[in-house]
Amino acid sequence: SLTAGIVGLPNVGKSTLFNAITQAGAEAANYPFATIDPNVGIVEVPDHRLQKLTDMVNPKKTIPTAFEFTDIAGIVKGASKGEGLGNQFLSHIRQVDAICHVVRCFSDDNITHVSGQVNSVDDIETINLELILADLETVTKRLTRVEKMARQKDKQALAEYDVLTKLKEALEADKPARAIDFSEEEMKTVQQYHLLTIKPVLYVANVGEDEIQNPDANENLKAVKEYAEKEGSNVITVCAKVEAEIAELDGEEKEMFLEELGIEESGLDQLIKASYDMLGLATFFTAGEQEVRAWTFKKGMKAPQAAGVIHSDFERGFIRAETVSYDDLMEAGSMAAAKERGKVRSEGKEYVVQDGDVILFRFNV
Numbered sequence: 633s634l635t636a637g638i639v640g641l642p643n644v645g646k647s648t649l650f651n652a653i654t655q656a657g658a659e660a661a662n663y664p665f666a667t668i669d670p671n672v673g674i675v676e677v678p679d680h681r682l683q684k685l686t687d688m689v690n691p692k693k694t695i696p697t698a699f700e701f702t703d704i705a706g707i708v709k710g711a712s713k714g715e716g717l718g719n720q721f722l723s724h725i726r727q728v729d730a731i732c733h734v735v736r737c738f739s740d741d742n743i744t745h746v747s748g749q750v751n752s753v754d755d756i757e758t759i760n761l762e763l764i765l766a767d768l769e770t771v772t773k774r775l776t777r778v779e780k781m782a783r784q785k786d787k788q789a790l791a792e793y794d795v796l797t798k799l800k801e802a803l804e805a806d807k808p809a810r811a812i813d814f815s816e817e818e819m820k821t822v823q824q825y826h827l828l829t830i831k832p833v834l835y836v837a838n839v840g841e842d843e844i845q846n847p848d849a850n851e852n853l854k855a856v857k858e859y860a861e862k863e864g865s866n867v868i869t870v871c872a873k874v875e876a877e878i879a880e881l882d883g884e885e886k887e888m889f890l891e892e893l894g895i896e897e898s899g900l901d902q903l904i905k906a907s908y909d910m911l912g913l914a915t916f917f918t919a920g921e922q923e924v925r926a927w928t929f930k931k932g933m934k935a936p937q938a939a940g941v942i943h944s945d946f947e948r949g950f951i952r953a954e955t956v957s958y959d960d961l962m963e964a965g966s967m968a969a970a971k972e973r974g975k976v977r978s979e980g981k982e983y984v985v986q987d988g989d990v991i992l993f994r995f996n997v
């Protein structure tokens with residue numbers, strides 16, 4: 633399954649945030665296949681539609697879908713030169729599918745900042761530069777080989793040479809690979825290099841507890857937003873310290889606390905949703921009398937593959953997917969009414985599953 637790795641300089645609030653993640657934790661019994669690793673935090677994906685479906689169907693059980701964050705140990709300067717922790721850090725980043733980059737935007741004189749004072753964009757660049765240097769090494773090595781083949785007028789090598797040159801120029805100008813516009817064809821080549829800076833990034837701005845209601849007054853946050861926009865990345869704002877408190881509450885208590893704070897959605901819930909989205913994940917539902925359940929699939933998946941998320945037998949023996957969109961189902965008021973209105977489609981194996989589809993799979997055993 634896909635995972636987002638949490639990175640950031642020391643003392644920016646990573647552990648505090650990761651603790652909030654594990655504290656809020658998913659009910660492990662529901663996810664028997666999930667990794668048991670202290671560095672992996674499993675969270676339930678918040679989705680208001682699940683409650684609405686539960687109210688409609690009245691099942692015995694309701695199970696949200698879950699998703700994993702990986703806590704990557706703090707970076708040390710000089711990582712690309714392979715000093716101690718550095719190499720390990722890079723190899724961990726290589727293994728995750730997306731990056732949640734925690735940036736300190738709060739000021740607190742009691743908490744030392746690694747470089748003396750808080751300058752969030754400098755902090756971001758410190759880490760990004762390490763990743764850029766590592767990628768530059770990868771690209772340069774490959775370029776040396778491809779150059780030789782390109783000289784022989786090998787067509788494929790010439791095309792690859794162009795892609796590599798584009799990458800090299802950008803990386804040398806301190807730009808991450810994700811900021812470059814590649815054609816679909818070029819992208820296929822780029823993907824073979826497993827670059828670190830091609831992975832999508834979400835910047836998680838950690839602001840002070842007194843700033844949650846009006847984070848935009850924070851100058852560091854403003855600068856982070858401008859920086860992120862340039863490379864086409866998103867930013868969310870959290871206060872890790874408060875998130876750790878929220879994570880200990882549930883249901884009504886949580887609602888009340890959020891209301892007190894004057895915010896609609898916890899930072900953690902925003903983080904989960906934004907990460908899910910960044911990974912290209914979406915949700916479909918199954919809704920029977922026994923169980924109403926949300927399932928995660930990768931956008932673009934066809935019906936049999938999505939069935940395989942539930943069980944490999946469902947994929948192997950796939951026949952049809954009786955499908956209704958969440959909106960159509962809600963508008964109809966019940967599954968029977970949706971059928972009467974002709975809103976329940978019988979989809980075949982070429983059907984591309986959509987976020988919010990409520991599906992009953994028909995399969996051979």
Ligand code: GDP
Binds near residue numbers: 647648706740743841
């Ligand atoms: P890490 O090194 O990035 O894992 O950082 P930690 O999570 O250990 O946090 C470093 C220090 O900053 C701890 O003393 C935290 O309590 C504190 N801290 C984290 N988030 C916040 C915050 O939002 N506000 C304030 N004031 N302190 C925070």
